[in-house]
Amino acid sequence: MASATAVSNGPTSGDVITEELDVLVVGAGFSGLYQLDRLRQMGFSVKAYEAAPALGGVWYWNCYPGARCDTHGPLYQFSREELWRDWDFDELYPSWDKLRAYFHHVDEKLGLSRDIRFNTRVTEARFDEAQRRWLVRTEDGRTARARYLVLCTGIGSKPHLPDIKGLGDFGGLVYHTAQWPQQGVDLAGQRVGVIGTGASGVQVIQELGPIVSHLTVFQRTPNLALPMRQRQLDAAAKRELKVGMKEKYAKRARTFGGYEYDFFDYAGASAEGLSPQQVQAMYEEYWAEGGFVPWLGNFAEIWTDEGRNLVAYEFWRDKVRQRIADPAVAEKLAPTVPPHPYGVKRMSLEQAYYEVFNQDNVRLVDLKETPIERVTAKGVLTADGREHELDALVLATGFDMVSGGLTAIDIKGTAGQTLREKWKPGVSAYLGSMTHGFPNMLFVYGPQAPSGLSNGPSCAELQGEEIAGLLKYMKDRGRTRIESTDQADKAWRERVDQYVETTLFVRADSWYMSANIPGKVRQMINYPAGIPDYLERWRESKAAGYAGFSIS
Numbered sequence: 001m002a003s004a005t006a007v008s009n010g011p012t013s014g015d016v017i018t019e020e021l022d023v024l025v026v027g028a029g030f031s032g033l034y035q036l037d038r039l040r041q042m043g044f045s046v047k048a049y050e051a052a053p054a055l056g057g058v059w060y061w062n063c064y065p066g067a068r069c070d071t072h073g074p075l076y077q078f079s080r081e082e083l084w085r086d087w088d089f090d091e092l093y094p095s096w097d098k099l100r101a102y103f104h105h106v107d108e109k110l111g112l113s114r115d116i117r118f119n120t121r122v123t124e125a126r127f128d129e130a131q132r133r134w135l136v137r138t139e140d141g142r143t144a145r146a147r148y149l150v151l152c153t154g155i156g157s158k159p160h161l162p163d164i165k166g167l168g169d170f171g172g173l174v175y176h177t178a179q180w181p182q183q184g185v186d187l188a189g190q191r192v193g194v195i196g197t198g199a200s201g202v203q204v205i206q207e208l209g210p211i212v213s214h215l216t217v218f219q220r221t222p223n224l225a226l227p228m229r230q231r232q233l234d235a236a237a238k239r240e241l242k243v244g245m246k247e248k249y250a251k252r253a254r255t256f257g258g259y260e261y262d263f264f265d266y267a268g269a270s271a272e273g274l275s276p277q278q279v280q281a282m283y284e285e286y287w288a289e290g291g292f293v294p295w296l297g298n299f300a301e302i303w304t305d306e307g308r309n310l311v312a313y314e315f316w317r318d319k320v321r322q323r324i325a326d327p328a329v330a331e332k333l334a335p336t337v338p339p340h341p342y343g344v345k346r347m348s349l350e351q352a353y354y355e356v357f358n359q360d361n362v363r364l365v366d367l368k369e370t371p372i373e374r375v376t377a378k379g380v381l382t383a384d385g386r387e388h389e390l391d392a393l394v395l396a397t398g399f400d401m402v403s404g405g406l407t408a409i410d411i412k413g414t415a416g417q418t419l420r421e422k423w424k425p426g427v428s429a430y431l432g433s434m435t436h437g438f439p440n441m442l443f444v445y446g447p448q449a450p451s452g453l454s455n456g457p458s459c460a461e462l463q464g465e466e467i468a469g470l471l472k473y474m475k476d477r478g479r480t481r482i483e484s485t486d487q488a489d490k491a492w493r494e495r496v497d498q499y500v501e502t503t504l505f506v507r508a509d510s511w512y513m514s515a516n517i518p519g520k521v522r523q524m525i526n527y528p529a530g531i532p533d534y535l536e537r538w539r540e541s542k543a544a545g546y547a548g549f550s551i552s
């Protein structure tokens, strides 16, 4: 029921309703496309609005040199057999352009584009209580009306531009990795600076290092990057990867991060009872395997046990140091003392990242030692008085992760408050899918769902299926309004907060902890107990008639 203080939010005289829908999906990446397809199958009238001119979400925007996926291509897809059966990537870890080609393949099979409005950025949404519908405005001045608003804006759709003095004074070119020009930029032979060494920074650095005349890397925190073990896939390898595909997809619901393997598959939950030599031997195997195995295939206890965590860190550190020629540079990239516990910031995959720092044309600037004073017309001035002269500056400074894509839209709920205002003291979102005061609005792969701690397509499908099921439930019963209760939101937030307090996640300034954006409340922004636990919470709610939601 609407609260007594609810505001009406009805259409104004200026609103020309251009579209009436059952469901309006925002975003055409994995989550949005899954919703569009499933809801269409269920007989809803549904459209997706997408700001970009093409499909793919992050894989449209992130076209910087070296941008690629950190998950095995076979598992970085939709699980429908008709989609994967005749699709192959040529590399184990596909690049952004091959991922775009994949989305094109999906579109050809499912005909999704006919129900997508491209170049359509949603700027505002208001819940009209009288009609029990959302009024959704777009940048081009149109207004749509929909019973349900399903936001699939992804975890990395709002780039973070750092507040660095003088950025506007720079005489050269400045690019954020997620706002890279679609036509590409030729940086060969140029003097380039990169600020940021997260997943994007690592990729762009290893790609640019060999081609630019000089590369200056501004590092605030070293990245504990793991070997990708990229492989080209020939016909036999492609066939091999398809063996047991159905089971691998099914297994995603049973593993912490929605991968085809889990902590237990490689190690068992604990190193208890294993000798240090046995642990080292096991770690050697992980290292040879590469990818996320040394992280998500490690002992589950590395996230809770400081001693075990240190063993994992030291193994990583010693492996990496062997690849760096200058001991002073090695100390900065892989410090003796861990900058934070191992694996509690998003681990990145690299191919030649550490070797790049052995090149004469590459300089590492440690921002903890010499912070940036300001950007000048010629380059970057650091606290030691040195002006690093540059032709181009790359900002690999990340995103307002997970919640940023949602709060970037002016969304007004029943109490007249915007979502941005509501979440200023921190996010609370029941089942990571709804928040009180915003009826009929759901989000997939957003705050307090497995999202950033999972494989994107796995979360898009597994959580997405719960959302689609919920809307079907509403439709079948002729119900028209659903809202999570305030109590359920708060309990969910408490659950997340309490769980994370038992882990080492709290010990790093990561985007997982919302600590990468100045002023953002520090809290775990993902659901940290893994996909099986998350799905169990949905099952509990459903078994009790969708407990935690008020439905009318």
Ligand code: NA7
Residues within 6 Å of the ligand: 156, 162, 163, 164, 177, 195, 196, 197, 198, 199, 200, 201, 219, 220, 221, 346, 367, 396, 397, 398, 399, 452, 509, 511, 516
């Ligand atoms: P990340 O992982 O958030 O990395 C951003 C990087 O930029 C990180 O190294 C930051 O250092 C650095 N940063 C951010 N602001 C500044 C300022 N003001 N000065 C210097 N350095 C700064 O973003 P990515 O795009 O690499 O990856 C995001 C996710 O996309 C990734 O985790 C995958 O899930 C895909 P910090 O570590 O905060 O000290």
